Amino acid sequence: MMSAADDRLQTGSTTFFPVHSRLTAMPTSSRGRRQDPMSQLPIFQNIPPGTQPEYFHPPYRSSLKRAPTRPLVLLPQTLSERTGPVFGHAAVTTSDSDLTSQHAGPPGGERIVVNGRVLDEDGRPVSGALVEVWQANAAGRYKHKLDQHNAPLDPNFDGCGRMITDADGRYRFTSIKPGAYPWGNHHNAWRPAHIHFSLFGAGLLSRLVTQMYFPGDPLLEFDPIYNCVSDEKAKLRLISWFDWEHTSPEFALGYRFDIVLRGRIATPMEK
Ligand SMILES: [Fe+2]
Numbered sequence: 042m043m044s045a046a047d048d049r050l051q052t053g054s055t056t057f058f059p060v061h062s063r064l065t066a067m068p069t070s071s072r073g074r075r076q077d078p079m080s081q082l083p084i085f086q087n088i089p090p091g092t093q094p095e096y097f098h099p100p101y102r103s104s105l106k107r108a109p110t111r112p113l114v115l116l117p118q119t120l121s122e123r124t125g126p127v128f129g130h131a132a133v134t135t136s137d138s139d140l141t142s143q144h145a146g147p148p149g150g151e152r153i154v155v156n157g158r159v160l161d162e163d164g165r166p167v168s169g170a171l172v173e174v175w176q177a178n179a180a181g182r183y184k185h186k187l188d189q190h191n192a193p194l195d196p197n198f199d200g201c202g203r204m205i206t207d208a209d210g211r212y213r214f215t216s217i218k219p220g221a222y223p224w225g226n227h228h229n230a231w232r233p234a235h236i237h238f239s240l241f242g243a244g245l246l247s248r249l250v251t252q253m254y255f256p257g258d259p260l261l262e263f264d265p266i267y268n269c270v271s272d273e274k275a276k277l278r279l280i281s282w283f284d285w286e287h288t289s290p291e292f293a294l295g296y297r298f299d300i301v302l303r304g305r306i307a308t309p310m311e312k
Pocket of ligand 1: 177232235237
């Protein structure tokens with residue numbers, strides 16, 4: 042459980058109050074009248090066309106049945122969507138961010154350290170965001186009953202981790218580089234190496250589910266999921282870059298992946 046002192050989530054210069062405390066901690070004007078709580082919250086900017094995946098993208102077969110057939114209905118941004126949910130931080134431990142030390146031995150594969158910052162569209166750090174990751178092992182196999190690829194499972198690798206961003210919006214985790222794997226989208230279809238990300242920022246509207254790719258991967262050109270995004274600059278936001286600063290001698294290669302929640306330069310969402 043969070044203490045009352047921990048009840049505020051800082052996002053840059055903006056303080057977010059969770060719903061239950063906002064109603065009692067609502068700011069007052071100099072005349073003593075309560076101000077409209079909605080006026081204290083950020084307004085998210087419109088998203089330029091082409092910078093997020095198309096719902097209907099025929100090369101990605103799953104989109105044929107999944108894409109909406111009617112225009113979307115825009116809902117107003119309400120107080121609860123912009124301030125909640127609030128999650129406790131006690132359950133997330135530092136060991137959750139090391140995917141290579143969850144078993145008796147180290148997993149097979151190329152050890153990597155992935156790091157980055159979680160930002161809002163104006164470049165302000167999003168602190169206190171929950172970052173969850175999951176991935177295939179070095180052979181391209183998920184530890185999941187639905188993954189029946191005949192690559193070997195790794196008894197020393199579950200492929201799941203999580204962490205909370207610090208005051209500068211930074212996160213970091215240790216893992217192994219995932220392998221490419223085949224999938225049934227079309228003949229000889231292979232997913233490029235990727236790590237799945239799920240983020241919870243200050244509210245439901247700053248939720249993001251996406252995939253991080255690796256620089257120079259020849260499979261990106263042929264991947265229908267990566268190519269659901271048509272804007273070339275937006276696509277580049279999905280690719281990490283090699284990071285000497287976080288490359289450790291005799292230990293691991295570093296990769297940097299910055300994430301923008303919401304707005305005109307948002308990291309593309311997985312759809
Ligand atoms: Fe995947």
